[in-house]
Amino acid sequence: MRKISLMLIAAALLVTGSMRANGPETEKPTKQLTARIWSLLKKNVFDVELVDQTADVRFIVNRKHEIVILTIDSDSEALEYAIKLKLNYKKVDLSSYKEGETYIIPIRVVGG
Structure with a gap:
């Protein structure tokens, strides 16, 4: 049973890695979108254990103006x-964005 679980995890990592290497081009989010994400995250207090942790968040904005998290690349x-809880399907009011466009944003938790 354990071998099957390890094989499934290895296969998932392989598929994810190849999709990431051959995936669509990503754009940097607009300043307005970055500012909105920052405001959503700054309202929340992160645990002390997450200070100095980083993550690359890949997401899209759907037609309902909601952030949809695709992947989060982090060691934690x-x-x-925490990022999924605070950002996934949160509404963002933007004047300009590309629906369905894949964006990637780096996030680092800093101590306050």
């Missing part, structure tokens, strides 16, 4: 969970 599962 707790940070991934």
Whole structure:
């Protein structure tokens, strides 16, 4: 059973890695979108254990003006969970964005 689990995890990582290497081009989010994400994250207090952790967040904005998290690349599962909880399907009011465009934004948790 354990071997099957390890094989599935290895296969998932392989598929994810190849999709990432051959995936569509990503754009930097607009300043307005970056500012909105920052405001959503700054309202929340992160655990002390997450200070100095980083993550690259890949997302799209759907037609309902919601952030949809695609992937989060981080060494910390707790940070991934916190980011998904705070950003996924949160509404953003933007004047300009490309619906369905894949964006990537780096996030670093700093101590306050």
